[in-house]
Amino acid sequence: MITAKAPGKLYIAGEYAVVENGYPAILVALNQFVTCTISETNGPTGQIISQQYQNSALSWRRQGDQLVVDKRDNPFSYILAAIAVTEEYAKACGRDLRVFKMQIDSQLDNQSGRKYGLGSSAAVTVATVKALCQFYQLTVSKAQTFKLTAIAHFSVQGNGSLGDVAASVYGGWIAYHSFDRQWLANQRAILPLPTLLQLPWPNLAIEPLKVPERLKLVIGWTGKPASTSQLVDKIALFKAEHQAEYHQFLENSRRCLKAMIAGFQTNNLSAIQDQIRTNRILLANLAKRSGVAIETPLLKQLCQIAEQFGGAAKTSGAGGGDCGIVAIDHQANLAELTNAWQRAGIERLPLTVHFVAEP
Known part of the structure; x- marks a missing residue:
């Protein structure tokens, strides 16, 4: 059984401007987490169970290397995008794709399920990517984890700066400069994923900040x-x-x-x-x-x-x-x-x- 967690975040400053290429923001990671647990299953059907969605379960199966979901309407978009991108990378690294059960638990909502605004979609995407990288024994840096998660998250949301992803990956206080998302979309269409992870992304900068003791x-x-x-x-x-x-x-x-x-x-x-x-x-x-x-x-x-x-x-x-x-x-x-x-x-x-x- 493999477990990975990712923290929630809050923006300190730079909102709205940060969605433009190269403009900075400051964010902080917080001690509330989304946790992803994976265990391999022997049968043909896998499961994703998420506390974020009232412990509802999503069943899936393999069709070749594709993960096929049994429901048309599902609330698991970020999780599924994270699985798709990480497994694409795993396959490119020579790993055989497997069937697994995934459990998602979240501290980013209050007891009644209302969201605090701590970036739960980013945190669940990060936690899923981190857990799957462990599951497939992929050694990834923080920079590679950020890029894998950013690709997955952006494929679902379609806008935003991805600063919440950076905070969830790097932790602590960070200064974040957003990258060129149009460049990413263009390169994603033509480059293999391992190559894209190794390239510098235009305007992207993530700097840990030391905070005054007071x-x-x-x-x-x-x-x-x-x-x-x-x-x-x-x-x-x-x-x-x-x-x-x-x-x-x-x-x-x-x-x-x-x-x-x-x-x-x-x-x-x-x-x-x-x-x-x-x-x-x-x-x-x-x-x-x-x-x-x-x-x-x-x-x-x-x-x-x-x-x-x-x-x-x-x-x-x-x-x-x-x-x-x-x-x-x-x-x-x-x-x-x-x-x-x-x-x-x-x-x-x-x-x-x-x-x-x-x-």
Whole structure:
């Protein structure tokens, strides 16, 4: 039996701009996981069972080297894409494909099954890729794991930056520059998968960040889920109709993130907090001009309360609900901040940063 896990994530800054080639964002991996367990089966039929989907089971069989699903409508798209891509790589590496049972367990939702916005689709894709690489005895680096997962995830979602995949693979705090997804789509059509994994991907950069000792990350959850894909699509429409304004937003975001990354590199908490506030303003202006509700009233209240205690706060990810993040001095009165959030109907999530062991 083989088990692999992948952490959830949150965006710290750089949302929306990061979907453009080469634009940076900062993300953090968190200590809540999706776990994938694989065991080989002797019969002709395999199974995928996912806690994420109310423990529903998906049966499948082999038809040659193809994995054939017995149901037309299934909620397992990311898992199936991860299997397809990893097995394509396994076959290219000379491995014989086998039949297996796969169990998926997730900590990325609350007890009622509501999502916290921690990147469950990325984490389940990473966990599946990692488990299958072990199952087929494939030695892969973090960079190769990221690329395999990015190919699988992008084949399903079709948009987004894949920063959540990077955070889930690398762990800790990272600065992420998105790659050229059109280049990937073009090369995927003509290159063998092992070659594609070895090539440098245009504009891709993933840099681990060292965090100032005084910095405490506090996460609040509004209880309202949000659809990242739908929000990103709405911003894409604004981009098409207001190209000059959108380009100015991108450049302002790039400068903000460059200064924030420098704050990490120089161990400067105040500089990091200043740029989190700047990024919040940039996103608010984008929301106003595009008509997309990035900062909901409850997220705004989350930020206002955090600022009263000396924290720098903003939405995390696409906004529209889900979580807000606060960068605050670890000596601040976090108990009072938590109580003030509770009175406003905001839940503080008891999460800590997760670091992934080398390599």
